[in-house]
Amino acid sequence: MSKKLDRRKKYTRKVLKESLVALLANGKPISAITVKEICEMADINRSTFYMHYSDPYDLLDKIEAEIIEDMNTYLSSYRFTIEEESLKMTQKLLEYITNNKFLFQTLLTKNRDPAFEQRLMDIAQRFMMSTVHHLKEVNSRYLSTFVVSGAIHVIKDWMKNEMDLSPKEMAIMINHFANYGMSNLD
Structure with missing residues (x-):
């Protein structure tokens, strides 16, 4: 069960990182990126985001x-x-x-x-x-x-x-x- 959770955590962090980088690559400055946008792109809910990071700057x-x-x-x-x-x-x-x-x-x-x-x-x-x-x-x-x-x-x-x-x-x-x-x- 622990390995499954570790894989899930790794996957979650990976898609959140990829989502933030994609938003930055599209020319959006970090100051204008919201947690909501990152979560929508990653298909992850906000509470899951906050389990890993405090805000887009932290990510x-x-x-x-x-x-x-x-x-x-x-x-x-x-x-x-x-x-x-x-x-x-x-x-x-x-x-x-x-x-x-x-x-x-x-x-x-x-x-x-x-x-x-x-x-x-x-x-x-x-x-x-x-x-x-x-x-x-x-x-x-x-x-x-x-x-x-x-x-x-x-x-x-x-x-x-x-x-x-x-x-x-x-x-x-x-x-x-x-x-x-x-x-x-x-």
């Missing part, structure tokens, strides 16, 4: 927190001291974004939540700064801000262009920009 926070946790897991599984590992890590993150294309396009381009983008930047900066030991802390902080914010904007542009390059091609390009700037561009 969005949980969606973003899951993405952040997944990205932390991805980044923690790679070493950054070797350029090849950095390339693999970038490619894996881009594959993750590709596999969750609709969600990322909604949160980073259509609904543009600056807080979510900042949280992504903070994670990437923290991991990057932990690998740049030869620089002063202040230089490392500014270098990571420059590289990470540039990478995020390149990824957003890539998503707007319907991911016209493969994750591997994008990873190579982003790593080249981060490591060599504009030198040796083909």
Whole structure:
């Protein structure tokens, strides 16, 4: 019986998340989305919604927190001291974004939540700064801000262009920009 309840809870949360993302993708700002709209789209009653979330903002926070946790897991599984590992890590993150294309396009381009983008930047900066030991802390902080914010904007542009390059091609390009700037561009 417990497994059945767990599956039901997972399903309920899944359809509520999908409904909120669909509303955001249609251009509706989070401030204009009601619990009633989410529940109607998910075919779930309001009391069920409130068993899981306090309001649409809470639901969005949980969606973003899951993405952040997944990205932390991805980044923690790679070493950054070797350029090849950095390339693999970038490619894996881009594959993750590709596999969750609709969600990322909604949160980073259509609904543009600056807080979510900042949280992504903070994670990437923290991991990057932990690998740049030869620089002063202040230089490392500014270098990571420059590289990470540039990478995020390149990824957003890539998503707007319907991911016209493969994750591997994008990873190579982003790593080249981060490591060599504009030198040796083909």
